[in-house]
Amino acid sequence: MKTIGIVTSGGDAPGMNAAIRAVTRIAAYNGMSVIGFERGWEGLISGLVRPLNARSVSGIINMGGTILHTTRCPHIQTSEGRAKAAACLAKHKVDGLVVIGGDGSFRAARALGEKIDTLMVGVPATIDNDVYGTDETIGFDTAVDTAIGMVDKIRDTAISHERMFIVEVMGRKRGFLASMVGLTVGAEIILVPEVPFKEQRLFDIIRANESMGKRSAIIIAAEGIGDTRKLALDIEENTGLETRLSVLGYAQRGGSPTARSRYLASEFGSKAVELLSDDKGGLITTLREGRVMSFSLEESVRTEKPLDPAILKLAEILAT
Amino acid sequence: MKTIGIVTSGGDAPGMNAAIRAVTRIAAYNGMSVIGFERGWEGLISGLVRPLNARSVSGIINMGGTILHTTRCPHIQTSEGRAKAAACLAKHKVDGLVVIGGDGSFRAARALGEKIDTLMVGVPATIDNDVYGTDETIGFDTAVDTAIGMVDKIRDTAISHERMFIVEVMGRKRGFLASMVGLTVGAEIILVPEVPFKEQRLFDIIRANESMGKRSAIIIAAEGIGDTRKLALDIEENTGLETRLSVLGYAQRGGSPTARSRYLASEFGSKAVELLSDDKGGLITTLREGRVMSFSLEESVRTEKPLDPAILKLAEILAT
Amino acid sequence: MKTIGIVTSGGDAPGMNAAIRAVTRIAAYNGMSVIGFERGWEGLISGLVRPLNARSVSGIINMGGTILHTTRCPHIQTSEGRAKAAACLAKHKVDGLVVIGGDGSFRAARALGEKIDTLMVGVPATIDNDVYGTDETIGFDTAVDTAIGMVDKIRDTAISHERMFIVEVMGRKRGFLASMVGLTVGAEIILVPEVPFKEQRLFDIIRANESMGKRSAIIIAAEGIGDTRKLALDIEENTGLETRLSVLGYAQRGGSPTARSRYLASEFGSKAVELLSDDKGGLITTLREGRVMSFSLEESVRTEKPLDPAILKLAEILAT
Amino acid sequence: MKTIGIVTSGGDAPGMNAAIRAVTRIAAYNGMSVIGFERGWEGLISGLVRPLNARSVSGIINMGGTILHTTRCPHIQTSEGRAKAAACLAKHKVDGLVVIGGDGSFRAARALGEKIDTLMVGVPATIDNDVYGTDETIGFDTAVDTAIGMVDKIRDTAISHERMFIVEVMGRKRGFLASMVGLTVGAEIILVPEVPFKEQRLFDIIRANESMGKRSAIIIAAEGIGDTRKLALDIEENTGLETRLSVLGYAQRGGSPTARSRYLASEFGSKAVELLSDDKGGLITTLREGRVMSFSLEESVRTEKPLDPAILKLAEILAT
Incomplete structure (x- = not known):
């Protein structure tokens, strides 16, 4: 694993910057290069790259939004779009791609990852908390x-x-x-x-x-x-x-992320680099049973995360 | 001036509670009794009274909303409504009424004050800042x-x-x-x-x-x-x-008032009692030329407060 | 289980009020009576009681501090103090006592619980997060x-x-x-x-x-x-x-508790009543492996909670 | 007036960035060049300059601190330090210098301004609010x-x-x-x-x-x-x-400035450029009688601003 790419995709979530910082610094600490792709998947398709290093992610841990920008990009859902993205990853010799986003972003990552060697690791970041396999997402x-x-x-x-x-x-x-x-x-x-x-x-x-x-x-x-x-x-x-x-x-x-969102971003970002260092892809980072772990990307995008009815029941009793 | 009444009327504004506190404590300090009317003008019409003293306004300076509650009350705009309100003020021997609210509340106060002896003093409190005669209102x-x-x-x-x-x-x-x-x-x-x-x-x-x-x-x-x-x-x-x-x-x-809203509420509340102590009514408290003063209630409700076009011009240049 | 007592003890923590609310409402929902003891253990020793019901805990979920007040009370560490507390619990027929606080409070609860029939359940609430057996405490x-x-x-x-x-x-x-x-x-x-x-x-x-x-x-x-x-x-x-x-x-x-502190307080409060309903005492409520559970009070107070060195290591790398 | 310099000096105050933005954009709007000096007076002495334009002050209106940095610089109080600063202003052809800071900064500005042609305008920015001639300072x-x-x-x-x-x-x-x-x-x-x-x-x-x-x-x-x-x-x-x-x-x-601090910074910054455009120096921008005006720099630094005892008296009565 020599070069890691980072893309933030879908709706922005507070803590995305903290995750970019964590991935970049942990990768740099382990001697890897880091490339950021701008404007979500559009950056991979159009080749909008920005080299990242420990200094370029300075002072962003407490900033809302994402310095890499994001869009909703239907183009990545076409085979033509994916071909361009694959070419871009190849051109920049990206061995592993960290996809920071939600369900839709992970679906695109899975489709893209099927035909290429670049390993895909998803980092769940969405205020909706609707990613199967993790109890909590960054920004929630x-x-x-x-x-x-x-x-x-x-x-x-x-x-x-x-x-x-x-x-x-x-x-x-x-x-x-x-x-x-x-x-x-x-x-x-x-x-x-x-x-x-x-x-x-x-x-x-x-x-x-x-x-x-x-x-x-x-x-x-x-x-x-x-x-x-x-x-x-x-x-x-x-x-x-x-x-x-x-x-x-x-x-x-928007807004400055809470400590918990920053914590989760730091842990998930670190875990993502650890997985890629071990040549593991097709995974997302997760919080399960109170611990940071990994989970199948495939299974995550295939399954709908259930809502715990106990919380609604508790809320109802407590509101009486 | 022996007994002061307080009513909060119209849309609530942060700092109304700080104003209630100020009126009550300054009045108590000067040996007067204080009666709060609940739910805006409805409280005067239906006789919803709550005696207030220094202790009963404890711990409210930083609370949003109004402990006296408020409503929009069309009934006060009828002569029948005003007659009931006048009777209520007479029954409780209210010498001066402090009306905390905005333009509409002051209009009602003027109409009510025309036929009775109770002195009316308006304390401008509205997030709209649209009261003529004062540069700023509580809550803005x-x-x-x-x-x-x-x-x-x-x-x-x-x-x-x-x-x-x-x-x-x-x-x-x-x-x-x-x-x-x-x-x-x-x-x-x-x-x-x-x-x-x-x-x-x-x-x-x-x-x-x-x-x-x-x-x-x-x-x-x-x-x-x-x-x-x-x-x-x-x-x-x-x-x-x-x-x-x-x-x-x-x-x-809503929300806890800023220091400035609390400050204005404290000054306006104090000024309102001072005016009533001097047997002055038909006035509102105001901030003009950087100082707390009084202004004609009549003129305030009769005049539309102009918007300073210079602020829009400045904003336009600064946004380039 | 007919009557539940609540005491908040030791340093105050944001979310204590949310916990008081949860215990009270869940207990009331299950047909139990609730008694609050004021000023921590002093309230049990001196008999400062306040009956609580669903209405008396209204509007406190977002308030910092504790409406029951708290003190550090060395008196409870004496056998004389405990005897008085035991008598007070007996007098008010308290079947189960919910102790909302930290390590020191739980130590006192254990000592007090040894000689009496009242069941003790601890609800960890301290900004220090230093209670063994739970990953997180209310207020942290x-x-x-x-x-x-x-x-x-x-x-x-x-x-x-x-x-x-x-x-x-x-x-x-x-x-x-x-x-x-x-x-x-x-x-x-x-x-x-x-x-x-x-x-x-x-x-x-x-x-x-x-x-x-x-x-x-x-x-x-x-x-x-x-x-x-x-x-x-x-x-x-x-x-x-x-x-x-x-x-x-x-x-x-101080300050209004975060959503997470309110959530934990609601869950812990609910769990505490559930344990007492099942006639279980000598326990604390805990968050472990991402789930709300119970844990031995005895073991909690006997063991020092270890600090995870991995967080310090991660922080060090991320700060480079 | 072709070139305006900006320096932030003394203790930082929230709103300094909003003032830098206002001075820069108003100056640019009027066709002037703007130069920022870094690290307070040290920047003038050591020639640490940064050209500023409308774009370089983008996105800073809501940021605490000062992008130009600041120090307490005793060197400016020596004639040697002032000579170097004067030479730096001459070298960069600065016609007017906007000094954003407090009392001490204005004292230095007055001394520096005595012997040179560059016009000095002070913009009061200090959380202490202790500048004579203005009712309020940026950041207070x-x-x-x-x-x-x-x-x-x-x-x-x-x-x-x-x-x-x-x-x-x-x-x-x-x-x-x-x-x-x-x-x-x-x-x-x-x-x-x-x-x-x-x-x-x-x-x-x-x-x-x-x-x-x-x-x-x-x-x-x-x-x-x-x-x-x-x-x-x-x-x-x-x-x-x-x-x-x-x-x-x-x-x-620190922290993001309140609306009022941003407003004052915008108005003061605008006024400072207006004064310099009119070839007026030796002044500070002020808020007096509720209006933005100018005031003698000389008189401001020579006079101690009195504390209004009425506020303390009001606070005392209201706390009873």
Whole structure:
């Protein structure tokens, strides 16, 4: 293993820079060269390379976003795109590629890795936490903390005005973020895409709360549950209680990573280089049973990560 | 002046609690009694009173929202509502009423004050900063800081993805918040209700930026400028650049007040009691020429506060 | 199990309130009564009790400190103190006591539990993370995040002035906090009580950094490593580089808990009630292998938790 | 006015970068060249120059510290040092020099400006707020907000443990920071260098508070008031109440500037260029009577800024 490439792909996540730093410095420490590819897969296809060394990743551990930039790049899903990427890796003699991103990025890495010698190692970094094989992804903890900071502020207004609030958090398909945010802000109700709900039941809970003297409530909803605007109107109409909607939006993605996101980025980045040093590819770095390990890339992208229903149940009891 | 009443009305603003604390403690220090009315004007109409003393406002200086709760109460705009409120003030022998809120609250206070002996003093507290006669309102500084904290995070994502972002901040009618946020995050473009704009000009600026190598930009838009969702689509269509919308929403209203909001609340609260002690009413507390003073309530509600165009001009030059 | 008691003891930690809330609500959900003892063990000795129910723990999940207050209470270490505490538990018919605190609190719980029927369950909550049997304690994550927020600010000044900074973090005996803070701020050097160091080696590292053009550095030191004031002077004298000391102090203990601290508090609180419901005592709740479990109280207090040297090694490589 | 120089000098303050950005962009907008001098006055003496343009100050508005670095440089106080600095300004044809810093920096600017043609304009930037002629300096608001954030956390611990806390904030000679922090955290006692105090009076206040049931208190002390460590011991000994000391330290200096610090930096930077464009020197930019203006540099450095005793009086009443 002489030369390692790094690409950040898909949606950005806080801690991606800390992971770039870790991969680069551990590789440099072990005498390897490091090349960064810019703008996600587009950088491999168009040859946007940036040599990285210990100094060029200085001062980025606490920065949100990714210094390598990222895009969503459908081109990598074509055989032509992959051929160009393969040629680029060959040209720069990249023995191992560290792919920092989420599920979609890993799918592309698997397809690309099938036909070439460059070893692929995925480093899970997405605020959605939806990568099978790891209990946690880089950036998830930061996104949760950012979201609860905003919800704590909204709670001030909810209580002052004695209103219902629906707070929509990110998560088009999955409810990991919504369920953790909901549990830790003490939300009265949590709605996730994985668990169908009946509006009538919501109205019942809200009315039951009101009859106990609770005049305000926070409903945390993943964006994937449907039209939250309509839901707010329906609640207001059916319960007679003022209901507001707040969509947290992109602020959840950015910001300086929490210690935990930086820690995970450092450990995952280190593990990725260790795997490549041992000539192991087709893997992702993972946190399982409290330890940093590796897991099959193939199996990760093939399997849907289950949402733990116990957290929703706990949140429900604790909100009573 | 023996008994002072306090009401918080309209949208909540960070620092309202610090103002309640200041009014209560200064009044108590001067030997007066203090009565809080709950849920804004509704509290005066329905007689929801809570006696306040130095101890009951302990530990609230750093809390967002208002412990007295608030509502928007159309009832106070009727003569019947005002009659009930007047009766309530008479019943509790309230000599002076401190109204903590914004423009709408002061309008109600003026109307109510016309026919009764209770003196009215307004304490400007609104994140919109749209009260004529004062350079700043309680809560404005906090809302700006909260908003720039979120925009700084969004900037991480904007740069990483090399995207345009429209960030919608509060302000249905006025652009005070938008212009200050825009200036202090270094927004490329600021849109406020007071200044009409042509979409074509936006496209030109964005393309000029792009030709200089700026691949991402932040557009700060007050909610009152129109349909920001449509604007994002139009920009994407006309410039070919990915454009996202983020609506900051209610998180801008809450949270622990900044030092400046707490300071202003303490000074305004103190001034309000001083005015009432001197048997002066029909006034609001103000910050003008860097000093805490008073100003005619009548003139304040009758006049629209102008937006300083110099800030927009400065922001435009600084964003080049 | 009809009545559960709760006591928070030792140094306060962010998330204690979230744990009180969880124990109370889970217990109430299961039909049990809950009694809070105030001011740590003193509350059991002096009979300072406060009945708790689902409503009385409302709105505290995001509050730092502990609503039950806490003290360091040497009296509980005497047989007389324990006798009084036992009598108090008997008087209030407390079947199970949840002790929220650290190592010292658990030691007292074990001693107290030996002679009485009340079952003891410990919930680890301390920013020091020094409880054997659990990978993490409530409050640790928050303290790390608070500390790195402060160090990130100090880094601004360190770089602007091109200075060395020693930042002393809490930890009289153990280096868990220092090592995690050091890793996640990218500290050039980390000093912990568990690993003896020679000043000469520090000087060498600092000079080596300087020769590579690094004119500023952050040294994270646990308070237990000795006289940091002297160390700063020694570094300045031996390297000729301006060196400043910053002691982070008590701000590390307080503040709104992070999502992770709230999560852990919710899970541990729930687990504690589950154990007591099953008539199990003499246990602590733990996070091990990524799961919430229980562990012998006896073994926990008898064993010193080892510091993982791999984190220090990783931090050292990543700081190069 | 063709070429403007910028130097940041003395202790760093949040917002210095925003000021560098404003000066550079306003100057560039008006067709001038800009040169930055690095490491404060040392840069003028040793010729450490860095050309600045609109692009080189991109992305710094929200960064703490100063990209130009700063030092305390006694050399500029010698005639030899000033001769070298004058020669450097002449060599680079600097018509106007913007000095971003505090009192000491302005003193040096005045001395340097006496013998040369380069016009001097001071931009007040110091967390101490101790510059005569301006109501506020860049960085002051941020330092106050950072400090109150830390004190709010310490308050959690103070209340939980029912303890006294002395919190030492920056301010070797002046109490502007301490008095504003004290007022806005609701400190029970504020100690500043400008107002001598008797320990006995402190003990009396603390005992009076205790007799009213207040078991915890926050004392905000400027570092210039003397030995806070001894004071803590004296209070503990004389009142019998546990008393802790927390020195906030260098974290007060760094961090992303608040909106207000960024606003002031933008306005001051703009004003500085405007003054130089009008061939005006020997001035500082100021905020007076709520407006951005200029003020005599000579008079500013010759006069000590008075501390407003009304703030301390207000804080005292509000803390009862």
